[in-house]
Amino acid sequence: MIAPRGQNSDNIFKTVMPSGAIPARAGVGFKAEHAVDIFENADPVAWFEVHPENYMVSGGPRLHMLTQLRERFPLSMHGVGVSLGGGAPLDKNHLRSLRALVDRFEPGLVSEHIAWSGHDGKYLADLLPTPLTSASLAHLVDAIDQMQSAVGRRILIENPTSYLALPQNSMPETDFILQAARQSGCGLLIDVNNIFISAHNLGFDANSYIDVLPGDLIGEIHLAGHEQDADTSDNVLIDTHSRPVASPVWALYQRLIDRIGAKPTLIEWDNDIPDWQMLAREAEQANRVIDACENQPRRGAL
Template sequence: MPPSRPVRAQPIPTQVGIGLRPAHVAHVLEHRPAVPFFELHSENLFCAGGALWDAFDALRRDYPVSLHGVGLSLGSADPLDSAHLAALRALVERAEPALVSEHLCWGAVAGRHYNDLLPLPCTEEALELMVARVGQLQDALGRRVLVENVSSYIHFTHSTLREWEFLAALAARSGCGLLLDVNNVYVNSVNHGFDAQRYIDGIPAAAVGELHLAGFTRKEGLGGPLLIDSHNCRVDPAVWALYDYTLARIGAQPTLIEWDQDLPDFAVLENEARLATACLDQYGLDEQDADEHHPDEHTHVDLAAVAG
């Protein structure tokens, strides 16, 4: 990649950012909205230059940025794609993002790539694989990465660990951080019939470096509940409630609004970010206060009512 003017990396604030998609880049460059940070998909910046890189260079001078990977396929039975890993390393060196994240999933095997983030069985064997892969990734980038939980639509009967136990063990053994997607927790709780709050309770607060919020689609007439992590609508009231519970358990964390399909006007994303900020602002506690805090002791903003 060609060199660009050096830009000092800005830390991600404990506020609510927005996932920036190409359709909104021109609006952001023109209007410079008061968004605390932006997150971009890493693979969209694997090109050597061009209009998107020019826009990104302009944005990162004024906004903190994080990079969110969707294609590395950390959990594949195949070795990590060396070309993909090299491209990511070059991107991180050039962009100097405040945060880098990937997914707890696989999406490619035997040279075939699937347009989804596919789940792993929660077994000791899969955990050992993920610990090794995350170690390889962190060594290649020379930095700690965040690993995100994904939505899933099947359950592996041979799993021996609960998903939250798997994530906690991965963070402990690999030294990675966690990107806790609250929407994905809720989606999986409905799809697989577990208590979403129990999941949150099992996540080590010290490992969490970022939270994600997004919308889902409810499928009807299938003989049982099914939620799809579609990222094409507003955050559901049930997810707002779980977000509030999450903040009460782990304390304030940088939070991102994701919207990837059927993109609305940018103002809609800003409104979602304001709703998240109304909740996040309640939990701007110092570490000692956060450790002693309990959800029942707090007066909650009724985000479900606000969201309508």
């Protein structure tokens, strides 16, 4: 079980070292249509991320392909269905299925979103926003405790994408996610594209957000593309994962790792899937930024 809050709970799972540790290099999300290219020559990609919900089956081609992938590469499992941020009890069957996958494939990292996707026994195919309140924080910490206990592993939690400020919000998002991590002992998955989108949509400074993130809590970074909402005149940016990483997102990423050092970095591309060569080029660019930051002094890491 997790130690009570405030009693060094962040040390409980640090001794659990999976055999497939994720290197501080670029990875991409695994797509079956890229399997031939990947198994023939995956350079420059060092690891792959999958959504475990796609593999919660008893057998068949999906698990066979994932087994082949795991034999060759480290894996990260990035959940989309635990519903950590909803305040409701977590689905024990879902957690048991997740634990079975974790035990079988030994991913280097396990992560989930600060969001909710279920209510009253019904699953909603979306990642919906969690209010930034003290009550929501307490529910989130309890949910993280449940998930970490269920999978026997320290997890990472991902910062959300915001399209509007919820009226009940009572604390800055950075305070919310840092308190959640420190109270539960989990780590952070920092999605730089989410920060850029939220800053644009809500009107805060993305650089200031990046600059308060402690490097010791960050276990993984996500990069992705976005688009402007064509159905409104409000210049809202949407987290579509359907385009190359935008220049200002690359700049934020460089700002972050210049300060905290290299971290495992995922290129997310889930819609309008490009050919393998395009994904490989995005991974190459991330590796170039990593290589450049490793050859220069850190600038005041927190």
